[in-house]
Amino acid sequence: MTTVSVDGLRVSYGKRVVFDDLDLELGVGVHGLLGPNGAGKTTLMRVLATALHPDRGDIRLLGHHIGDPSALRQARRQLGYLPQAFGFYPRFTVREFVEYFAWLKEMPPARIPLAVDRAIERVGLLERADDRMKHLSGGMLRRAGIAQAIVNDPRLLLLDEPTAGLDPEQRVQFRALLRELGLDAVVLVSTHLVEDVVAACTRVNLVDGGRLVFTGLPDELMAAGGDGDSGDSPIERGYTAVLRGARTVPR
Amino acid sequence: MTGFHVDAGVLAAYAEGGLADVDAWSVEAHLDRCAACRTSIASDASTALVVEAVAVSLGGRLPTQGRVRRATGWRRIRVLVGAGPAARTAWLLSVAVTGVLTAGLAVSPTVVPPWLLLLIAPALPAVGTALSYGPRTDPLHELIAGTPQGGLTIVLWRTLAVLTVAAPVAVLAGAVTDIGPPGLWLLPCVGLTVLTLALGSLIEPAYAALVVAGAWAVVVLAPPVGGLAVLVSSGPGWLGVTAVAAVVVYVRRERVGRQPA
Numbered sequence: 451m452t453t454v455s456v457d458g459l460r461v462s463y464g465k466r467v468v469f470d471d472l473d474l475e476l477g478v479g480v481h482g483l484l485g486p487n488g489a490g491k492t493t494l495m496r497v498l499a500t501a502l503h504p505d506r507g508d509i510r511l512l513g514h515h516i517g518d519p520s521a522l523r524q525a526r527r528q529l530g531y532l533p534q535a536f537g538f539y540p541r542f543t544v545r546e547f548v549e550y551f552a553w554l555k556e557m558p559p560a561r562i563p564l565a566v567d568r569a570i571e572r573v574g575l576l577e578r579a580d581d582r583m584k585h586l587s588g589g590m591l592r593r594a595g596i597a598q599a600i601v602n603d604p605r606l607l608l609l610d611e612p613t614a615g616l617d618p619e620q621r622v623q624f625r626a627l628l629r630e631l632g633l634d635a636v637v638l639v640s641t642h643l644v645e646d647v648v649a650a651c652t653r654v655n656l657v658d659g660g661r662l663v664f665t666g667l668p669d670e671l672m673a674a675g676g677d678g679d680s681g682d683s684p685i686e687r688g689y690t691a692v693l694r695g696a697r698t699v700p701r
Numbered sequence: 702m703t704g705f706h707v708d709a710g711v712l713a714a715y716a717e718g719g720l721a722d723v724d725a726w727s728v729e730a731h732l733d734r735c736a737a738c739r740t741s742i743a744s745d746a747s748t749a750l751v752v753e754a755v756a757v758s759l760g761g762r763l764p765t766q767g768r769v770r771r772a773t774g775w776r777r778i779r780v781l782v783g784a785g786p787a788a789r790t791a792w793l794l795s796v797a798v799t800g801v802l803t804a805g806l807a808v809s810p811t812v813v814p815p816w817l818l819l820l821i822a823p824a825l826p827a828v829g830t831a832l833s834y835g836p837r838t839d840p841l842h843e844l845i846a847g848t849p850q851g852g853l854t855i856v857l858w859r860t861l862a863v864l865t866v867a868a869p870v871a872v873l874a875g876a877v878t879d880i881g882p883p884g885l886w887l888l889p890c891v892g893l894t895v896l897t898l899a900l901g902s903l904i905e906p907a908y909a910a911l912v913v914a915g916a917w918a919v920v921v922l923a924p925p926v927g928g929l930a931v932l933v934s935s936g937p938g939w940l941g942v943t944a945v946a947a948v949v950v951y952v953r954r955e956r957v958g959r960q961p962a
Contacts, residue, residue: 499847502961526849537840554848559772
């Protein structure tokens with residue numbers, strides 16, 4: 451079973467409540483996660499990546515209940531996660547960095563060397579594979595981050611702002627990679643570049659103020675916008691229209 | 702088609718160019734008419750030789766593969782233990798300083814007071830362990846927290862790495878100070894380290910180390926009745942502390958090394 455379901459999620463940092471009773475269902479494919487800054491995109495990513503414990507909520511990842519330790523471990527083996535901001539050990543080479551995560555994700559040892567090189571090749575960094583991380587540019591670091599996320603062929607891939615720092619050509623290549631990954635895995639991509647969503651996503655989820663205010667096809671989001679809405683493209687107009695509609699409804 | 706087929710050995714010799722011209726011509730004439738012999742020549746051993754030769758020459762033309770390591774058990778341990786956080790340098794430096802202090806005491810007790818070593822040496826592994834993980838000191842904390850080997854497993858590997866370096870220094874310090882038997886200096890080393898791990902599942906590891914090191918300083922600077930030697934020699938006391946802390950670590954294992962930033 452390759453699905454993600456979140457039921458009644460509540461997350462708070464101290465007194466600030468980020469999510470209160472959020473429900474979400476994701477199937478195989480590439481899902482865009484849109485929303486203004488501070489809407490809770492990163493928080494949702496961290497909860498699904500099992501890096502942040504929610505206050506409450508029933509979460510199933512790939513059929514595993516994450517409340518149960520052994521199921522949680524199973525789920526983590528099939529998970530790939532790229533945080534918005536991530537550090538690195540400067541002395542690691544790209545290959546060592548990706549290899550480190552292959553071991554951490556408990557991949558079968560026999561598969562590791564090939565999987566590491568394949569992941570690096572898929573993000574187009576093979577020529578720099580033996581360079582130290584501290585010598586990479588910002589875009590290369592992000593691609594190394596994507597490589598560690600996909601090294602175990604995850605069935606659930608969470609990418610938080612993966613296109614930040616990529617140049618237009620790399621972004622096009624990355625979208626192609628996304629579509630390829632989305633063929634047999636659940637891929638959730640948070641972004642505030644709406645073009646990414648149109649180009650690579652099969653579905654869109656829009657969060658605002660801790661609520662899921664829209665979920666559907668990119669075409670449906672485009673159709674929500676009218677001529678009067680602000681934005682330079684149909685999807686931008688749809689985005690602003692849905693946000694405006696959600697904000698006028700009293701909570 | 703004919704009822705006659707060329708002998709397999711002759712066919713192989715033909716394929717490798719080992720037949721005399723006259724024989725080769727007659728084999729060729731037969732091959733023109735006989736599909737069965739043509740097929741068997743295609744799957745002949747010489748084909749395998751050609752394929753191998755092609756593979757070798759092609760392999761030579763491919764770019765070098767880089768430093769790919771075989772995924773052995775040793776490699777796994779080396780990767781998991783060796784992946785050090787940035788704080789390692791500072792900590793190794795303090796271990797070195799403690800070693801120098803130990804040497805100083807060995808030369809003369811007036812240069813370095815013995816209580817100073819008792820204050821530092823057992824607290825070093827606790828501090829080193831706390832610095833090796835946690836959101837404040839490990840740049841990869843967020844990424845590692847979401848992996849199955851993250852959390853307690855990786856923290857224990859790093860604790861082991863830290864203790865391997867710090868424990869011998871503590872025993873050495875014990876040997877030159879005359880405060881209790883040197884081997885027993887391991888007890889506070891392990892006890893304070895596990896205590897830090899336990900506290901690190903409740904508050905941030907860096908703060909946990911501060912609290913534990915602070916408490917240790919209070920105990921050492923205001924020694925109990927019977928002097929400093931009691932601190933080292935009270936084996937059951939340390940075993941008790943270690944056991945209780947280990948239980949806390951086990952119960953709260955999902956929080957060890959996985960605390961949100």
